[in-house]
Amino acid sequence: MAVIVFVVALVYVAIAGALGLALALRRQDPPAFPSSGAWPDVDVVLPARNEAERLPAALAALAAQDYPGRFHVWVVDDRSEDATSEIARRAAAADARFRLVSVAAPSRRMAPKVHAVARGVAAGSAAWIATTDADCVHPPGWLRALIGAARPSDVLITGYVETARRGAGRGLLGHVEALDWVSLMLTNRALFTYGLSVASSANNQAYRRAAFERAGGFGVTGRAPSGDEDLLAQRLGALPGATVTFADAPQARVLTAATGSWAAFLQQRRRWVSRYHHPQHYRPGFLAGIVLLGLHSTTLTLATLSAPWWSAGQVWVLAAWASVLVVVVPGMHVGLARLGRRDLMGWPVLAWALLHPFFIAAVSVWSFVRPGSWRAGAGGYRRRWWRAWWWRTRRRRVWPGTR
Incomplete structure (x- = not known):
């Protein structure tokens, strides 16, 4: 379990590092439209x-x-x-x-x-x-x-x-x-x-x-x-x-x-x-990133909460936290500097980085217990979509020549 937490954290850190590199090296493109004209x-x-x-x-x-x-x-x-x-x-x-x-x-x-x-x-x-x-x-x-x-x-x-x-x-x-x-x-x-x-x-x-x-x-x-x-x-x-x-x-x-x-x-x-309870519409790569974030946050939260009674895994939990903070905290500061939001630097970034896995884990689990939606029935929609998919698939298998 401890090794899994650390490995998931490393994968998460690798992706976060790649995104941070793109953020730091991005070139500014000039506007396509002139200050005067059409x-x-x-x-x-x-x-x-x-x-x-x-x-x-x-x-x-x-x-x-x-x-x-x-x-x-x-x-x-x-x-x-x-x-x-x-x-x-x-x-x-x-x-x-x-x-x-x-x-x-x-x-x-x-x-x-x-x-x-x-x-x-x-x-x-x-x-x-x-x-x-x-x-x-x-x-x-x-x-x-x-x-x-x-x-x-x-x-x-x-x-x-x-x-x-x-x-x-x-x-x-x-x-x-x-x-x-x-x-x-x-x-x-x-x-x-x-x-x-x-x-x-x-x-x-x-x-x-x-x-x-x-x-x-x-x-x-x-x-x-x-x-x-x-x-x-x-x-x-x-x-x-x-x-x-x-x-x-x-x-x-x-x-x-x-x-x-x-x-x-x-x-x-x-x-x-x-919204990610409807995976049929999302690109697999994007959905995989969302799943990784949820898995990373949930495993790190569970490992942290159980660490006092899990002496053998405490070192791995600390290593996982260290690997995350050493990338996320500097990366957020780079982004804030690019945004001109130095007022958010310092302790707020550290506080957010420490709390982020916990509230991501909480809302991920909560979303399965009680799915939320923007004034629409997520559960009913999901059932209708899978029911329609099932009948389309069954129709192709039973009557391959029909349309």
């Missing part, structure tokens, strides 16, 4: 359900965008029971760039969130589609920086998502949550460096409409209760000749609302982990 039209799709409290700030930030080209903001009200629709309607009346799309009934073929985004995409016709969330606030140069990072072959652009600006007051939870977002963003940035389009952030991304249509839109993955942004990134990245870019400019960053409590933080992570 910029492509953009449709910004913002799905919202019961977001009356946060929506005004998001709309105000989008109204202040300094994007040189034309853009429209499509606020998709997904059957809200509060004043979300009225707020969006007032914004549309005051600014011709804002439009309201109302979803009256759920789709039988798409998860609610995906259906809302799809409705917003269908309502527009711009060359680029940008998506964000109602609980986000955007700097004035967000859209310019995001679209301006695109190269001619790029089909997808994504950027950093933060839960706290530099200098904002926060305790242990605030630091841990901020650093957890940083770790996700740095990992995705490094994967993009290798040309691997396996994940994205639905609250800060843009993709070409032509590529979206060529990939078949959301396709069958639109039924997945969560993780639609990752699945779409994989569909777009699989197109022939397609490339992806991570927008590094500070103006391309989006501020999202923090969870506010440890319970809410763990529930959010449980919901995120639950």
